[in-house]
Amino acid sequence: MNENGTAQSGVSIQSSVFWFIIKRMQVAIMNHRSIEANRIVVKVGTSSLIHPNGAVNLETFDQLAYTLSALNNQGKELILVSSGAIGVGLNKMHLKKRPSEIGAQQALAAIGQSELMTLFTQRFNHYLTDIAQVLLTHDIFDYPKSNKYVMDTFNCLLKDNVIPIVNENDTVATDELDHKTTFGDNDQLSAIVASHVNADLLIVLSDIDGFYDQNPKKFANASLIPTVNIINEETFTVAGGSGSRFGTGGMQTKLLAAKRMLAENRQMILANGRDPRIILDILAGKKIGTLFTKNRSENQPQSETSPTINH
Numbered sequence: 001m002n003e004n005g006t007a008q009s010g011v012s013i014q015s016s017v018f019w020f021i022i023k024r025m026q027v028a029i030m031n032h033r034s035i036e037a038n039r040i041v042v043k044v045g046t047s048s049l050i051h052p053n054g055a056v057n058l059e060t061f062d063q064l065a066y067t068l069s070a071l072n073n074q075g076k077e078l079i080l081v082s083s084g085a086i087g088v089g090l091n092k093m094h095l096k097k098r099p100s101e102i103g104a105q106q107a108l109a110a111i112g113q114s115e116l117m118t119l120f121t122q123r124f125n126h127y128l129t130d131i132a133q134v135l136l137t138h139d140i141f142d143y144p145k146s147n148k149y150v151m152d153t154f155n156c157l158l159k160d161n162v163i164p165i166v167n168e169n170d171t172v173a174t175d176e177l178d179h180k181t182t183f184g185d186n187d188q189l190s191a192i193v194a195s196h197v198n199a200d201l202l203i204v205l206s207d208i209d210g211f212y213d214q215n216p217k218k219f220a221n222a223s224l225i226p227t228v229n230i231i232n233e234e235t236f237t238v239a240g241g242s243g244s245r246f247g248t249g250g251m252q253t254k255l256l257a258a259k260r261m262l263a264e265n266r267q268m269i270l271a272n273g274r275d276p277r278i279i280l281d282i283l284a285g286k287k288i289g290t291l292f293t294k295n296r297s298e299n300q301p302q303s304e305t306s307p308t309i310n311h
């Protein structure tokens with residue numbers, strides 16, 4: 001090997017290292033999403049809080065409390081919309097399935113809601129974070145004074161670094177004649193709350209990694225859609241019902257929530273709530289789950305196999 005040869009191999013090693021670094025940077029940029037959010041609503045579904053065998057998923061409660069406390073300490077404003085009253089009530093009463101009579105369901109929600117808050121209080125206390133329970137019915141948003149006082153309540157709590165934990169007031173919510181008090185489900189409730197409190201971001205945690213081009217519980221070849229810019233009738237055709245015996249709305253109600261967010265130019269991320277610490281990664285900019293956004297610059301496919309709905 002002559003002098004020139006040695007110099008050339010040194011240059012070619014340098015060049016390979018250079019291209020390796022550039023490639024890694026490109027991959028890092030491709031997998032990065034910039035999410036600027038200070039006021040955040042997080043919705044967690046029953047399927048994330050309850051194991052398939054009906055028992056309470058203590059890890060999820062703990063990781064949720066840990067994650068939201070960490071973000072609260074960073075100065076973020078957080079509201080948790082938590083389902084689970086009926087699921088926890090069923091577990092507490094050793095029942096395998098939801099009763100059909102409304103009164104019995106409302107009784108279970110009454111039992112489960114207080115148990116749900118006990119679990120949250122224990123875990124949030126562990127991380128030295130204050131929480132508050134806010135139970136809502138739909139009519140609150142139809143009356144200006146009620147609406148104003150509820151918004152004042154949220155703002156007071158957030159100002160004092162207290163995390164409001166919201167659920168529908170299942171024990172009293174019913175629709176009759178022109179008196180409409182139900183939200184339908186907590187996906188809708190979380191979107192309505194996000195609108196009213198002027199949240200920057202709604203994070204919906206479910207038992208699935210995001211929105212797929214077909215129901216992944218039925219079709220093994222379903223592909224995750226990383227970004228959705230527009231929701232129309234075609235989008236709804238691939239959204240099926242709930243995948244567990246605890247969930248209520250399935251993907252249909254999550255799309256309705258996302259539609260509302262898009263109409264108001266807010267962002268929503270649908271991600272898997274198996275480990276709620278995923279929220280920290282989402283806010284750090286990792287491309288996780290499905291981002292619903294009007295911002296088309298976010299419309300970069302995550303991989304060649306992941307399509308993007310962008311009609």
Ligand SMILES: Nc1ncnc2c1ncn2[C@@H]1O[C@H](COP(=O)(O)OP(=O)(O)O)[C@@H](O)[C@H]1O
Nearest residue numbers: 045046047206212215240242243247249250251
């Ligand atoms: N296109 C789709 N993409 C993802 N999930 C879907 C789709 N269509 C239907 N689903 C079902 O929606 C379920 C999530 O909704 P749901 O059971 O109501 O959960 P949660 O309790 O979190 O609200 C998934 O587990 C899946 O079975």
Ligand SMILES: N[C@@H](CCC(=O)OP(=O)(O)O)C(=O)O
Nearest residue numbers: 046083084085086185186248
């Ligand atoms: N308010 C009800 C939850 C209703 C609901 O939408 O549940 P989910 O589909 O699990 O988010 C409860 O606390 O049991």
